[in-house]
Amino acid sequence: MRRGAVIVAIAALALGLLAFVPWIADGYQLSLAIGILNYAVLATAWTLFSGPTRYVSLATVAFFGIGAYTVAVLGEVLAWPVVLLIALGTGSVVALVVGFATLRLSGVYFVIFTFGLAELIRQVVTWFEVNVTRTLGRYVFVDISQEQIYWQLLGLTALVFGAGYAIRRSRLGLALRVIGDDEVVARHLGIGTTAAKVALFTFSAGFMTLCGAIMAPRWTYIDPAIAFNPVVSFQVLIMALLGGAHRLYGPLLGVIPLTLLFEFLLARFPNHFSILIGLAFMAIVYAIPRGITGLVEQASARLRRGAAP
Amino acid sequence: MLEIARVSVAYGQHRAVDDVALRVAKGEIVVVLGANGSGKSSLLKTIARVLPSAPGGSVRLAGREIADLPPHAVVEAGLALVPEGRGIFGELTVRENLMLGAFARRARAGEAANLARVLALFPRLGERLGQAARTMSGGEQQMVAIGRALMSAPDILLLDEPSLGLAPLICGELFRALTRIREGGIGILLVEQNAKRSLAIADRGYLMAQGRLVGEGDAARLRADPAVQRAYLGHFDAA
Numbered sequence: 001m002r003r004g005a006v007i008v009a010i011a012a013l014a015l016g017l018l019a020f021v022p023w024i025a026d027g028y029q030l031s032l033a034i035g036i037l038n039y040a041v042l043a044t045a046w047t048l049f050s051g052p053t054r055y056v057s058l059a060t061v062a063f064f065g066i067g068a069y070t071v072a073v074l075g076e077v078l079a080w081p082v083v084l085l086i087a088l089g090t091g092s093v094v095a096l097v098v099g100f101a102t103l104r105l106s107g108v109y110f111v112i113f114t115f116g117l118a119e120l121i122r123q124v125v126t127w128f129e130v131n132v133t134r135t136l137g138r139y140v141f142v143d144i145s146q147e148q149i150y151w152q153l154l155g156l157t158a159l160v161f162g163a164g165y166a167i168r169r170s171r172l173g174l175a176l177r178v179i180g181d182d183e184v185v186a187r188h189l190g191i192g193t194t195a196a197k198v199a200l201f202t203f204s205a206g207f208m209t210l211c212g213a214i215m216a217p218r219w220t221y222i223d224p225a226i227a228f229n230p231v232v233s234f235q236v237l238i239m240a241l242l243g244g245a246h247r248l249y250g251p252l253l254g255v256i257p258l259t260l261l262f263e264f265l266l267a268r269f270p271n272h273f274s275i276l277i278g279l280a281f282m283a284i285v286y287a288i289p290r291g292i293t294g295l296v297e298q299a300s301a302r303l304r305r306g307a308a309p
Numbered sequence: 310m311l312e313i314a315r316v317s318v319a320y321g322q323h324r325a326v327d328d329v330a331l332r333v334a335k336g337e338i339v340v341v342l343g344a345n346g347s348g349k350s351s352l353l354k355t356i357a358r359v360l361p362s363a364p365g366g367s368v369r370l371a372g373r374e375i376a377d378l379p380p381h382a383v384v385e386a387g388l389a390l391v392p393e394g395r396g397i398f399g400e401l402t403v404r405e406n407l408m409l410g411a412f413a414r415r416a417r418a419g420e421a422a423n424l425a426r427v428l429a430l431f432p433r434l435g436e437r438l439g440q441a442a443r444t445m446s447g448g449e450q451q452m453v454a455i456g457r458a459l460m461s462a463p464d465i466l467l468l469d470e471p472s473l474g475l476a477p478l479i480c481g482e483l484f485r486a487l488t489r490i491r492e493g494g495i496g497i498l499l500v501e502q503n504a505k506r507s508l509a510i511a512d513r514g515y516l517m518a519q520g521r522l523v524g525e526g527d528a529a530r531l532r533a534d535p536a537v538q539r540a541y542l543g544h545f546d547a548a
Contacts, residue, residue, distance in 0.1 A: 171412065178398055178409060185396035188357050190384030190413035190461055 022147040037153035043251035045207035051245040052176040059114035065227035067212025075142040091209025099198035122228035137223035244291025316366035327520040343517035357390040389463035395454040399443025410460030427456040448479030504541035
C-alpha cells in the first residue's frame with residue numbers, strides 16, 4: 001500500500017515538472033518531446049493489451065489513423081472535445097468488432113490479421129476518398145498550437161499510465177496475465193477469456209485512437225499513406241520490446257532511446273532508414289530478449305545477492 | 310448432483326470416450342479407474358467443457374443441462390476442475406493463484422470465507438501465501454491447484470490424476486484432504502491410476518477401458534473383486 005502511494009506521488013511530481021517543458025524548450029526540442037510522448041502513449045497502450053496476453057498486435061496504426069482521419073474530416077466542423085469523443089467512439093467500435101472477430105485466433109494468425117487490418121482500413125479510406133469525395137488527401141486546419149498538443153499528450157500519457165496501474169491491480173489484470181500463460185486453464189477457472197481480451201483490446205485501441213486525433217493537427221496535410229503508415233506499428237512494437245512488455249513502465253524505457261535514435265537515423269540516413277530500423281529490431285531481439293526492464297531486474301537481483309551475505 | 314449420459318468424445322475417427330453414463334451425488338467421492346489411454350482424462354475434460362463432446366450427450370448439474378455451456382459458464386454453474394499437471398501459474402504468488410479461483414461471480418461474495426476454509430484444509434499454504442508458486446514442491450503445488458478449484462465454491466469437484474508424480478507421504482495427505490472436502494458436502498469425481506489409495510477413500514467406483522465403462526460398484530466391493538485386484542491393484546499372477 002505505502003509503496004503504491006510513493007509510486008503515485010513520484011509519477012505526479014514527474015508529470016507536474018514535465019508540464020513546464022513548453023516554456024523552456026525551443027521549437028525543435030518541443031517537437032522531439034511531442035514525438036516521445038506520442039510513442040510513449042502508443043507503446044504503453046500497446047503493452048496494456050499485448051503485454052499480459054502475449055497477443056502481438058500490428059494494428060496500432062489502424063487506430064492511430066482512424067483518430068487522425070476523424071480530425072481531418074470533422075476538425076473544422078465541430079468543437080475539439082466533440083471531435084476527440086467521436087474519434088474515441090469510432091476507434092472503440094472498430095476495435096470491438098475486430099476483437100470479437102479475431103481474438104479467437106492466436107499466435108501468428110493474430111499477428112498477420114492485425115497487420116492486414118491496418119492495410120485494409122488504409123485501402124478502404126483510399127477507395128472512399130478517390131471514388132466518393134474525389135480528393136486523396138486533406139488539409140487539417142485546426143487552431144491548435146504545438147504547446148497544446150504537448151499538454152494534451154502529457155494528459156493522455158497520465159491517463160494511460162493510471163489506467164494501466166488500475167488494471168494491473170484489478171481482477172481483470174490478474175485474469176489477463178493468466179490468459180497469456182495458459183488460456184485453457186484460465187477458461188476452466190471461470191474466466192470468460194474472449195470477453196476479457198476484447199475488453200482490453202478495445203480499451204488499448206481507444207488510447208491509440210485518441211493519440212492519433214491529438215497528433216493530427218501537427219500535419220497540415222494528411223493522406224492515407226501518412227495516417228496509416230505501417231512503420232508506426234512496427235516502431236511501437238520494437239519500442240515496447242526493447243523496454244520490456246511485462247512492466248507498465250517498460251515501454252517508456254524503450255521509447256526514449258529509440259525515438260532519439262530514429263530521429264538521428266532519419267536526419268542522417270534518410271534513404272537507408274528502413275534497413276537500419278530492421279537491423280535495430282534484430283539486434284534488440286537477439287541481444288536483450290527481456291528488454292531493458294529485464295536488464296534492470298537482473299542487475300538489482302545481483303546487487304541484492306551481493307549485499308545479502 | 311452430477312449426472313452424465315450418452316457422453317462420447319472423438320478425436321477424428323478414434324473414439325476416446327464411448328457412450329459413458331455416470332453420476333456423482335453431493336458429499337460422495339467417486340473414482341474412475343483405468344489404465345493409460347482408457348479415456349478417463351478425456352471424460353473429465355469433456356464434462357468440464359474443455360473438450361467438445363459428440364452430439365447427443367447429456368451433462369446435468371443439479372438437474373440443469375450444462376453440455377452446451379462455454380467452459381467459464383460451467384464454473385459459474387458449480388463445477389470446478391483440477392487439471393492434470395495442476396495448471397498453476399508459477400510466476401504468480403500462492404495468494405494470487407488462489408484468488409484466481411474466485412474469479413467466478415458465484416464465488417466473489419464468499420471469497421474471504423472460502424480462503425479461510427482452504428487455508429484450514431492446507432495450513433501449509435497459509436505460511437506461503439506470498440511465495441511464487443513455482444518455488445514450491447509438487448505436492449504443495451497440487452494443494453494450490455485443489456485450493457484454487459475450491460475457491461470457486463463448487464458443488465462438484467473434478468480431479469485429474471492428483472497423485473501423479475507425488476511421493477507416497479504427500480499423496481496420503483492429499484487424499485485425506487479430499488475426505489474432508491467431502492464432509493463439506495461437495496461431490497468429488499476423481500480420475501486415478503492409483504487404484505489402491507483412491508478406492509480406500511472413495512464411496513463408489515467405475516472401471517474404464519478403451520473408452521467404455523466396463524464395471525461399477527461400491528468401493529468396498531471393487532476392492533474385494535479379484536478381477537479388479539488383478540487389473541488395477543497390482544496383484545499379478547506369478548508368471
